Amino acid sequence: MGSLDGKVALITGAGRGIGREEALFFAAEGARVVVNDPGVEPDGSGGDRGVAAAVAEEIVRAGGRAVADTGSVARWEDARQMVETAVEAFGDLHIVVNNAAVERNRALPKLAESDFDEVVGVKLKGTFAVSHWAARHWRERRAAGDRVDRAIVNTTSGSGLLNPLPAQTGYAAANAGVAAMTVVHALELRGWGVRVNAVSPSMVRTRLTRDVPGMPPAPADGAHDPLHPRAIAPVAAYLASPDCPFTGQVFSVRGTTVTRNQGWTAAERVTGDDAPWTVESLARALGALPRHDPFEALLTTLAAALGPAARDTLHRDIDALLT
């Protein structure tokens, strides 16, 4: 008996990397899966319709049930069609895993409008679009008396939450937006029995992290690889499973460590007397607070993850990005 027996799951970006492993894992746990992926390059260009089909075929060969969908989550009509495909193929939709993403890492002066639009279009608008059409379907089912447990699992990134990285304007902003959307949708859909959570993968070995400095090499054949993309799938499946009590949460996953995140929290405060603040009085009050330099915070994180050499290269890397 699988944890997702009888469920229908739509997984976006499921042709490769983390999404592919989620599709295989969800199917092994008993879900019928819509494998969505237009098979694009890491920057969103090109397309290969065979990528989604190959994963769906792999699931079917292993005795599971799956169909392929090659639409783009960034296109409104494609997102609607994905939900319809699930309903047509399997009679309903219970789980949405918003996983699709592209990256165009460029420093601010070099980042074109089209780069920003592509990255935010896939990750942020795509998450909204697919969740929107799923919610419309669930509203209809609810009105028809359906009380089945349903779930959305979004995918965000430390780049938008704990460690925004240089050259990731669109990617970091979109991922921070997905985390915010996770809470908004959890609040809105609670009354319909829909839970909404997010996974935040960290240092997973996919084509997106191939060139990340300090990424350890894959272990020899057959050895357990804690950074393999399949590390994320059980967490996504748990969040999607009917017994999961969580909603509105973001869980980071690095190897075998799963961490519940907490969003922006209020830190130090100053309160004025009855007179309005002036620039001078604010400068005195706020200027006395401790300083938190995001550059230092990033250095500390990189040094912890990648070793002390990261400290020496960060200044140089950022300068190189900007020239």
Ligand SMILES: NC(=O)c1ccc[n+]([C@@H]2O[C@H](COP(=O)([O-])OP(=O)(O)OC[C@H]3O[C@@H](n4cnc5c(N)ncnc54)[C@H](O)[C@@H]3O)[C@@H](O)[C@H]2O)c1
């Ligand atoms: N790899 C990591 O360490 C890491 C870290 C943090 C977050 N993430 C997140 O995990 C998710 C998966 O990333 P990955 O590393 O497996 O990358 P990946 O490039 O291997 O897989 C992403 C898949 O999304 C698909 N895709 C792109 N645009 C699409 C669109 N418009 N519609 C539908 N599908 C589309 C691609 O074709 C690709 O198969 C992303 O949301 C990414 O932001 C990954």
